[in-house]
Amino acid sequence: MKRFFKIYLTAALLTAFLLTGCTTSAPQEAEFFAMDTLMSVKLWGGEASASDVSAEINRLEALLSVTRETSVLSQLNAAGSAELSADTTFLLTQALALSERTDGAFDPTVYPLVEAWGFPTKEYRVPAQTELDSLLSCVGTEHVHFDGSAVTLDAGTRLDLGGIAKGYAAQCCAELLKEKGVDAAILSLGGNVQTIGSKPDGSAWVVGIADPSDPSQAIAVLTFEGSMALVTSGTYQRYFEENGVIYHHILDPQTGLPADSGLLSVTILAQDGTLADGLSTALFVMGLEEGSRFWRESNDFEAVFLTSEGKILATEGAAPFLSGCEYSVIER
Numbered sequence: 001m002k003r004f005f006k007i008y009l010t011a012a013l014l015t016a017f018l019l020t021g022c023t024t025s026a027p028q029e030a031e032f033f034a035m036d037t038l039m040s041v042k043l044w045g046g047e048a049s050a051s052d053v054s055a056e057i058n059r060l061e062a063l064l065s066v067t068r069e070t071s072v073l074s075q076l077n078a079a080g081s082a083e084l085s086a087d088t089t090f091l092l093t094q095a096l097a098l099s100e101r102t103d104g105a106f107d108p109t110v111y112p113l114v115e116a117w118g119f120p121t122k123e124y125r126v127p128a129q130t131e132l133d134s135l136l137s138c139v140g141t142e143h144v145h146f147d148g149s150a151v152t153l154d155a156g157t158r159l160d161l162g163g164i165a166k167g168y169a170a171q172c173c174a175e176l177l178k179e180k181g182v183d184a185a186i187l188s189l190g191g192n193v194q195t196i197g198s199k200p201d202g203s204a205w206v207v208g209i210a211d212p213s214d215p216s217q218a219i220a221v222l223t224f225e226g227s228m229a230l231v232t233s234g235t236y237q238r239y240f241e242e243n244g245v246i247y248h249h250i251l252d253p254q255t256g257l258p259a260d261s262g263l264l265s266v267t268i269l270a271q272d273g274t275l276a277d278g279l280s281t282a283l284f285v286m287g288l289e290e291g292s293r294f295w296r297e298s299n300d301f302e303a304v305f306l307t308s309e310g311k312i313l314a315t316e317g318a319a320p321f322l323s324g325c326e327y328s329v330i331e332r
């Protein structure tokens with residue numbers, strides 16, 4: 001803790017930042033439901049419309065959903081082998097690389113565990129340890145045989161790209177909007193925010209980090225310029241309660257249990273949306289100490305941790321963007 005020093009900012013500052021959100025030219029705005037979450041888009045200028053964004057997300061969901069029988073991923077999980085399209089090849093390559101980089105904290109083979117807990121169907125249950133132990137023998141990227149386009153899974157192994165799919169979708173939409181000449185946009189895909197360019201009135205982007213006890217409210221605010229991916233993984237995003245115990249959806253691939261790493265959420269800031277999404281899941285599993293060590297060894301992201309005790313800690317590069325809360329800085 002010697003490396004951390006405290007900074008205090010007042011709630012008045014939060015109010016001031018929120019008030020700067022008005023713009024000179026009216027953006028196109030839309031909300032829609034996809035990938036099992038409420039999404040929103042706001043965009044300024046260019047040839048694109050908000051429906052281009054929802055069409056792109058629907059296209060990706062049709063490939064990547066583990067609950068749609070017709071998706072490429074479901075067909076792979078059912079048959080145990082498949083030839084992948086360009087999108088799924090890219091995403092599986094990213095997922096396997098992230099798994100290796102995070103020493104398995106991010107693991108795209110957690111699906112048998114995710115299913116045992118009932119998260120895809122929302123028919124929640126607490127699996128017996130013996131059941132988890134037997135499923136864990138099929139979890140691990142050593143069970144995935146991938147030659148760059150054809151993939152084969154060992155018996156019982158199944159993939160879930162839900163830990164990076166929304167970040168990838170945001171990145172694909174950003175590319176599409178840039179191609180269509182959009183000047184500025186902000187996409188919010190259920191915990192994944194992607195900004196593009198700068199607003200016509202020159203005001204900064206202002207993005208809240210959800211308060212886990214009331215996710216409709218911000219516990220902290222990030223204010224910044226330009227294009228960025230900001231992705232939060234948190235216990236409050238998907239969970240169920242049984243006998244007074246909360247079971248959330250981010251699983252520790254070592255134990256098969258919801259990761260109990262002393263965190264309520266992790267927000268990652270990066271240029272790459274897929275990376276930001278994968279790392280938000282991985283650093284949640286790692287926890288504060290291990291996640292900080294991982295950040296010190298990296299140079300392609302920043303992070304804001306929210307601990308179970310209600311403390312907020314921001315890496316050196318994220319701290320200048322953070323306001324509206326009391327926080328400590330994690331130094332390099």
Ligand code: AMP
Nearest residue numbers: 105106107108162163233249250251281
């Ligand atoms: P996120 O909200 O991005 O943290 O992703 C969580 C989703 O990814 C879960 O709903 C699962 O579908 C899947 N998942 C859960 N635990 C892991 C893990 N350790 N590694 C990769 N994906 C995971």
Ligand code: MG
Nearest residue numbers: 163277278281
């Ligand atoms: Mg993620």
